[in-house]
Every structure is written in C-alpha cells, then in structure tokens.
Amino acid sequence: MRCSGIVAIVTGGAMGIGLAIVRALLAEGAKVVIADSAGAAEAAEAEGGARKGVVGVSCDVSSRRDTEAMATAALEAFGRIDVLVNNAGIYSTLEMTPFEDLDIDEWRRVLEVNVIGQAMATRAVVPAMRRQGGGSIVNLSSGTPFKGVPFMLHYVASKGAVNAMTRALAKELGAADIRVNGVAPGFTLSDGVRANPHQMEKLQEISRQARVIQRDQHPEDIVGAVIFFASQDSAFVTGQTLVVDGGAYFH
Numbered sequence: 001m002r003c004s005g006i007v008a009i010v011t012g013g014a015m016g017i018g019l020a021i022v023r024a025l026l027a028e029g030a031k032v033v034i035a036d037s038a039g040a041a042e043a044a045e046a047e048g049g050a051r052k053g054v055v056g057v058s059c060d061v062s063s064r065r066d067t068e069a070m071a072t073a074a075l076e077a078f079g080r081i082d083v084l085v086n087n088a089g090i091y092s093t094l095e096m097t098p099f100e101d102l103d104i105d106e107w108r109r110v111l112e113v114n115v116i117g118q119a120m121a122t123r124a125v126v127p128a129m130r131r132q133g134g135g136s137i138v139n140l141s142s143g144t145p146f147k148g149v150p151f152m153l154h155y156v157a158s159k160g161a162v163n164a165m166t167r168a169l170a171k172e173l174g175a176a177d178i179r180v181n182g183v184a185p186g187f188t189l190s191d192g193v194r195a196n197p198h199q200m201e202k203l204q205e206i207s208r209q210a211r212v213i214q215r216d217q218h219p220e221d222i223v224g225a226v227i228f229f230a231s232q233d234s235a236f237v238t239g240q241t242l243v244v245d246g247g248a249y250f251h
Contacts, residue, residue, distance in 0.1 A: 001028055001029035002028050002029070002227060002231040002232070002233060003025055003028035003029050003030035003083075003227065003230060003231050004028070004029030004030075005029070006025075006029070006030040006031070006082040006083055006230065006231070007030065007031045007032075007033070007074060007078040007079075007080050007081055007082050007083070008025050008030045008031070008032050008033070008082060008083035008084070008085060008230060009032075009033040009035055009070065009071075009074055009081060009083070009084050009085065009121075009125065010022050010025070010032060010033070010034055010035065010085040010087055011035045011036070011059065011061050011070075011084075011085065011086055011087050011088035011117070011121055012035075012036055012061075012087040012088030012089060013032070013034035013035060013036055013040070013043065013085075013087065014034055014036035014038065014039035014040050014042070014043040014056070015036075015039065015043070015190075015191050015192070016092075016190035016191045016192055016193075016219055017087060017140070017185070017188060017190050017219040017222055018034075018036070018085075018087040018088070019034075019043060019219070020219035020220050020222065020223050021085055021087060021219075021222070021223050021226050022034055022043070022047065022054065023047065023223075024220075024223035024224075024226065024227055025083075025085075025226075025227070025230065026047060026048075026052065026053065026054060028227055028231070030053070030083070030230070031053035031054070031077075031078050032047075032053065032054045032055075033054075033055055033056075033057055033070070033073065033074045033077065033078075034047075034054065034055070034056045034057070035056075035057045035058075035059040035061070035070045035088070035121075036056070036057075036058070036059065036088070037058065037059065037060050037061075037088075038058075039056075040056030040057055040058055040059070041056035041058070042056070043056055044056030050077070053078075055073070055077045057069070057070050057073045057074075059088075060117075061086075061088045061113060061117030061118070061120055061121050062112040062113050062116055062117045062120065063120070064120050064123075064124075067117075067120040067121045067123070067124040068124045070121070070124060071124040071125050071127075071128060074125075074128075075128060080128065080132055081125045081128040081129060081132075081135065082129075082132075082135050082136065082230075083135065083136045083137075083138065083230045084121060084122060084125045084135070084136075084137050084138070085138045085140070085226060085230070086117075086118040086121055086122065086137065086138065086139045086140060086162075087140045088113065088117055088118075088121075089113060089114045089117070089140065089158075090109065090110050090113045090114060090155070091142075091155060091192070091193075092190060092191075092192025092193045092195065092196050092199065093192065093196065094106075094110075094152060094154075094155055094199075095196075095198045095199075096150075096151035096152055096198070096199075096202055096203075097151055097152070098151060099151075099153040102153060102154055106154065107154045110154045110155055110158050111154070111157075111158055111161075114155070114158035114159065114161075114162065115158050115161045115162060115165070118139055118162060118165065119165065122137055122169065122180075125137075126173065126176075126178065129176065129178050130176050130178070133176075133177060134176065134177030134178055134179075135177075135178045135179070136178070136179045136180075136181070136229060136230055136234070137169065137173075137178065137179065137180040137181070138181055138182070138183060138226055138229045138230060139162050139165070139166050139180070139181070139182040139183070139241075140162075140182070140183055140184075140185070141159045141162045141163050141166070141182045141183065141184040141241055142155070142156075142159035142162075142184050142185065143184045143185065143186050143243050143245045143248060143249050143251075144156045144159055145157075145159050145160035145163055146184070146243065146249050146251055147248070147249050159184075162182065163182060163184070163241050166180050166181065166182040166239065166240075166241055167239050170238040170239030171239065174238060179229070179234065179235075179237065179238040180238055180239065181229045181234065181237060181238060181239070181240050181241065181242070182240070182241035182242070183222060183225045183226055183229065183241070183242055183244055184241050184242065184243045184244065184245070184251075185217065185221075185222050185244050185245060186207060186211070186217050186243075186244070186245025186246060186248050186249075187199075187203050187204070187207035187217060187245075188217045188218065188219060188221070188222065189204070189216050189217065189218055189219075190219055204216065207248065210248040211245065211246035211247050211248045212246060212247025212248070213246035213247055214246075215246065217244075217245065217246055221244060221246075222244050225242050225244050229242075
C-alpha cells in the first residue's frame with residue numbers, strides 16, 4: 001500500500017496504459033481521478049466508482065479550461081492532489097510516414113496533446129500541490145527520442161520535448177517539493193496499438209528482437225516505474241526519465 005492516502009490524477013486513464021496505471025494506483029491504496037476525452041466516467045464506474053475511491057472526468061488535456069476543471073473536480077472529490085500522471089497522448093492512431101509527407105494539421109494536434117497537454121495539466125494541478133507542500137508529476141514519454149526512430153517525426157519530436165520539459169520543470173518546481181520525473185516505454189501492446197494493424201505489422205517484431213528481454217511489452221510492464229515515482233520511494237528523485245523497454249535502449 002505504498003500510495004495509501006495519495007490522490008492521483010491519470011490523464012488518458014480510460015484505457016490502455018492509462019487504465020493499467022489507474023488499477024495499480026488503486027491497488028496500492030490511492031484515490032484516483034480518471035481524466036480522459038472519452039469514457040472516463042464509464043471506466044471509473046467499472047473500477048468501482050466513488051465507493052472505491054475512483055471518479056471520472058471528461059477532459060481534453062490541450063484545453064486549459066478542461067484541465068482546470070479536472071483539477072477542480074479532483075479537489076471537490078478528494079480534497080487534495082498529490083500525483084499527476086501525464087499519460088494522455090496521441091500515438092496509436094498514427095501511421096509511419098516520411099517526414100516530407102506528414103500533414104501539418106496532424107503535426108499540430110500531436111504537439112497540442114503530447115506537449116502542450118502535459119504542460120496544461122501540470123499547470124492546473126501545481127497550485128494545489130504548492131498549497132499542500134509538495135507533490136509528484138510523472139510524465140509518460142517514449143524511448144523513441146533516445147533511439148531516433150524514423151518515419152514518426154512529429155511523435156518523436158513531441159516526446160523529446162516531454163523529456164526536456166521534465167528536466168526544466170524539475171528545476172522550476174523543486175523548491176516547492178514537487179518532483180517531476182518521466183517514464184519512457186518502448187513499443188507497448190496497448191488496446192489502441194493492437195487496433196492499428198499498420199503499427200503491429202511494422203513495429204511488433206522489430207521491437208521484440210531489439211530487446212534484451214525478448215518478449216512483447218504490455219501496459220502492466222510500465223506501472224511499477226509509475227508507482228515508484230508516485231510514491232515516497234522516490235522522495236529524493238527528480239528530473240529523471242526512466243526507460244522501460246526490456247533493454248532495447250540503455251539510458
């Protein structure tokens with residue numbers, strides 16, 4: 001019960017990696033707000049709803065109004081915000097495309113959600129964390145910026161920005177005892193990825209072969225690192241990005 005008494009918000013928490021994180025936090029004793037653009041209320045009810053300490057909030061993380069409403073809902077439900085897991089992002093719907101052919105509108109949407117979305121969600125929760133004397137931000141990144149994966153330039157660039165933002169925010173928020181760390185998964189067989197035959201065909205086998213631990217990566221493989229950063233086990237750790245990919249990249 002490493003997260004007993006903790007209130008956590010998980011963006012993009014209604015399915016896939018986000019839902020696996022929600023379940024792990026609940027199992028460790030946290031109360032959880034699922035924030036997602038679709039299915040948040042349904043996911044929260046499926047996990048037991050308010051009687052089990054989980055509520056759902058509709059939220060587009062690229063919207064300042066939505067993220068502020070998300071923080072307000074968490075405070076109204078549980079009275080505090082200890083952890084923000086910035087998991088919401090665009091990936092599973094993307095197709096591998098030469099950079100010259102990437103649509104500019106798709107570029108903008110990826111950056112709006114993957115980068116500005118994390119900044120907006122963080123901005124929304126930091127005032128509460130400052131008032132209560134600290135907190136933890138966990139940014140979901142990716143191993144792709146470290147490896148320089150081709151044909152997904154907008155996605156790779158967005159996650160490189162997340163890595164840089166993690167370091168900069170750790171410096172800016174450290175005096176308030178707010179830790180900022182990142183978790184960088186490898187190619188993960190989330191619900192969305194499984195539904196994208198293009199990604200499965202192009203990336204599943206090559207990703208498996210690149211790993212020291214040669215098997216598929218699943219959402220449950222990521223939750224341990226998130227729990228570490230969410231809990232007091234990492235009380236003196238900030239500004240770090242932990243790559244969780246079975247040993248495909250040593251960082």
